[in-house]
Amino acid sequence: MGRTIRIFDTTLRDGEQSPGCSMNLNEKLEVARQLEALKVDIIEAGFAIASPGDAAAISAIADIIKDSTICSLARCAEKDIDAAWNAIKNANSSRIHVFLATSPLHMQYKLKMTPKQVLESIAYNVAYAKKYCPDIEFSAEDACRSDLDFLCRSFETAIKAGATTLNIPDTVGYMVPEEYAARVRYIREHTEGIENVILSCHCHNDLGMAVANSLAGVEAGIGQIECTINGIGERAGNASMEECVMALNTRKNYFDVDCNIETTQIYRASRMIQTITGVPVAPTKPIVGANAFAHESGIHQHGVLNNKETYEIMTPESVGIPKNAIVLGKHSGRHAFEDRLRELGYTLDKEKLDKAFEKFKALADKKKTIKDRDLEAIIGVAPVSGTERYSLVSFVINSGNAITSTAVIKVKKGDETFERVAASSGPIEAAFKAINKIVGREIELEDYSLKSMTDGDDAQAEAIVKISIDGSELVTGRGVSTDIVEASIKSYINGINKFFME
Ligand code: KIV
Ligand code: ZN
Numbered sequence: 001m002g003r004t005i006r007i008f009d010t011t012l013r014d015g016e017q018s019p020g021c022s023m024n025l026n027e028k029l030e031v032a033r034q035l036e037a038l039k040v041d042i043i044e045a046g047f048a049i050a051s052p053g054d055a056a057a058i059s060a061i062a063d064i065i066k067d068s069t070i071c072s073l074a075r076c077a078e079k080d081i082d083a084a085w086n087a088i089k090n091a092n093s094s095r096i097h098v099f100l101a102t103s104p105l106h107m108q109y110k111l112k113m114t115p116k117q118v119l120e121s122i123a124y125n126v127a128y129a130k131k132y133c134p135d136i137e138f139s140a141e142d143a144c145r146s147d148l149d150f151l152c153r154s155f156e157t158a159i160k161a162g163a164t165t166l167n168i169p170d171t172v173g174y175m176v177p178e179e180y181a182a183r184v185r186y187i188r189e190h191t192e193g194i195e196n197v198i199l200s201c202h203c204h205n206d207l208g209m210a211v212a213n214s215l216a217g218v219e220a221g222i223g224q225i226e227c228t229i230n231g232i233g234e235r236a237g238n239a240s241m242e243e244c245v246m247a248l249n250t251r252k253n254y255f256d257v258d259c260n261i262e263t264t265q266i267y268r269a270s271r272m273i274q275t276i277t278g279v280p281v282a283p284t285k286p287i288v289g290a291n292a293f294a295h296e297s298g299i300h301q302h303g304v305l306n307n308k309e310t311y312e313i314m315t316p317e318s319v320g321i322p323k324n325a326i327v328l329g330k331h332s333g334r335h336a337f338e339d340r341l342r343e344l345g346y347t348l349d350k351e352k353l354d355k356a357f358e359k360f361k362a363l364a365d366k367k368k369t370i371k372d373r374d375l376e377a378i379i380g381v382a383p384v385s386g387t388e389r390y391s392l393v394s395f396v397i398n399s400g401n402a403i404t405s406t407a408v409i410k411v412k413k414g415d416e417t418f419e420r421v422a423a424s425s426g427p428i429e430a431a432f433k434a435i436n437k438i439v440g441r442e443i444e445l446e447d448y449s450l451k452s453m454t455d456g457d458d459a460q461a462e463a464i465v466k467i468s469i470d471g472s473e474l475v476t477g478r479g480v481s482t483d484i485v486e487a488s489i490k491s492y493i494n495g496i497n498k499f500f501m502e
Contacts, residue, residue, distance in 0.1 A: 405429070
């Protein structure tokens with residue numbers, strides 16, 4: 001058995017801070033639970049000082065997660081470290097992640113600090129964090145554009161002050177694999193005390209090499225990979241967890257390392273992040289893209305039919321991709337529904353299950369066969385009851401290429417029902433305008449997308465909207481229906497409900 005590489009997931013911090021990926025409290029909790037199901041070693045749950053909402057979400061995650069270490073990011077400042085500790089102190093296992101930039105560019109133009117001041121700050125703040133928590137990670141931001149010997153001195157300083165993990169971020173995604181590996185080796189050879197700590201990589205994807213650099217880091221002695229689900233993160237994103245993990249697993253004969261990830265939960269985690277953020281993955285995305293296990297050409301199909309290994313180096317089952325078998329229909333009962341969901345990796349509490357079953361029955365009335373992807377669509381939108389402020393009662397759309405589109409929308413809020421009419425050049429816009437009249441707020445539609453979730457004539461459509469209300473941050477709404485107008489209206493109302501839930 002080789003050494004074990006720890007997986008440090010930063011979907012909820014580096015991922016969440018990237019444009020269009022923000023999540024509300026419930027969504028963060030759901031993601032944290034899924035990360036625990038994945039058996040992630042460390043969950044970076046946020047940056048506590050960034051906002052009271054961030055701090056509250058980290059605390060809530062620290063309260064419910066039992067098996068993964070919960071980590072909060074902090075700059076080299078007492079108030080940051082205090083906020084981080086406050087947020088994670090109730091976790092079963094906690095880590096404070098302190099960072100400071102060490103590159104000439106960052107020290108001069110961003111921090112306006114001399115190298116000597118940077119070393120002093122690392123010594124002081126790592127020791128300050130250590131008073132709270134035995135598990136301290138120090139990151140040298142922009143490590144890959146830092147002077148190598150200064151980087152080693154920074155790491156020695158952090159080790160002396162009590163750091164237990166040292167992170168070498170490629171903050172701007174500048175490295176190529178051989179270069180990154182050489183940097184890791186140099187640090188291992190020239191830093192006193194390095195044998196007592198775990199080295200970590202945190203690679204951004206600006207040149208598309210985040211995963212390759214992380215894996216090169218592993219070959220050079222890295223013991224922890226920092227990554228995100230679907231590779232979301234600042235700019236071009238971070239190293240994708242599913243790609244790093246499946247590379248280590250599939251090429252175990254090459255890397256000779258282990259990791260603790262439960263790979264059968266990967267697909268579900270990927271779908272969850274796509275649903276919550278509204279950021280889809282490309283069909284060709286390795287591991288989780290729609291085409292990752294599809295075989296189109298005749299030659300490939302022929303090969304796969306004879307022996308899957310001709311064109312598959314890993315199985316879809318190993319990452320938890322459902323078989324898309326026809327499973328349920330109109331006459332299926334609650335028991336069969338619940339069983340199938342469990343097989344797909346979903347265990348819902350009673351309230352969510354009731355809602356989901358209601359939706360399943362409604363869908364089974366419209367659609368002859370319900371496939372696994374349909375079930376996923378249902379689960380993705382099954383809201384916890386009591387959290388919906390507005391709900392759609394009915395809509396009537398009149399549209400055509402020779403008339404102005406009109407929409408009559410009836411929406412329920414509490415015990416009251418509101419009906420408004422609006423006209424526009426298209427049916428969806430008319431519907432959204434009518435809803436705006438009911439809500440009575442300034443709602444800006446920033447993005448709208450519509451895609452088919454399943455196949456066949458009676459496929460379910462998924463609409464995703466990104467809206468801002470009264471100048472708020474963007475909120476993502478999602479709606480699913482066999483009717484594209486209904487899916488769109490539901491997504492808009494879902495976004496509005498999420499805004500009011502915050
Ligand atoms: O990219 C980066 O340098 C970071 C650090 C805070 C670890 O995200
Ligand atoms: Zn980063």
